[in-house]
Amino acid sequence: MAAADDILANLPIAELAQRLGTDEATATDAVRMAIPSLLGGMEANAADPDGARSLESAVGQHSAGLFDGGVSLDRVDTTDGQAIVNHVFGNNTDQVMQRLGAAPGGGSSFVFSKLLPILAPIVMSYLAQRLGGAGGAGGAGRSGGAVQGQAANPIQDVLDQMLGGAGSRGRTAPGGGAAP
Numbered sequence: 001m002a003a004a005d006d007i008l009a010n011l012p013i014a015e016l017a018q019r020l021g022t023d024e025a026t027a028t029d030a031v032r033m034a035i036p037s038l039l040g041g042m043e044a045n046a047a048d049p050d051g052a053r054s055l056e057s058a059v060g061q062h063s064a065g066l067f068d069g070g071v072s073l074d075r076v077d078t079t080d081g082q083a084i085v086n087h088v089f090g091n092n093t094d095q096v097m098q099r100l101g102a103a104p105g106g107g108s109s110f111v112f113s114k115l116l117p118i119l120a121p122i123v124m125s126y127l128a129q130r131l132g133g134a135g136g137a138g139g140a141g142r143s144g145g146a147v148q149g150q151a152a153n154p155i156q157d158v159l160d161q162m163l164g165g166a167g168s169r170g171r172t173a174p175g176g177g178a179a180p
Contacts, residue, residue, distance in 0.1 A: 041088035064129035081117030
């Protein structure tokens with residue numbers, strides 16, 4: 001997944017591993033597992049028009065500049081990150097942490113409980129960058145625009161692209177889906 005690679009390439013892995021209390025290989029694997037989960041949860045929220053508007057508004061509150069010259073973890077607001085995680089996964093947050101923690105190689109659910117609030121604002125900033133780079137929220141998405149009979153949903157279009165294309169719509173986030 002290109003989005004995970006882009007985000008990972010901008011992270012100070014050694015510092016992240018230290019904050020998570022784990023080694024760099026485990027931190028890298030955990031990031032590679034967590035990013036698709038966050039994006040999938042965001043995509044599930046964006047499938048609903050109200051959820052898409054809410055997510056687009058939230059993305060607009062995050063600076064795309066977090067990626068200028070690499071991510072500084074000191075600039076990441078983990079309180080905001082926890083709020084994002086809670087919104088994205090809703091009542092399924094604990095299940096998502098457990099599912100990610102049970103997967104081989106990524107560490108425990110405790111590692112993910114510390115990682116997701118760090119990654120969430122970074123992913124939001126990455127989305128802000130992608131939406132801005134695609135001509136802003138109104139111009140984002142694939143050529144061809146909206147599906148016939150449906151209104152354009154630029155945030156979902158960008159998330160679809162980040163998750164591997166239009167075939168990703170309809171997937172549920174780990175733990176049974178995201179909160180409405």
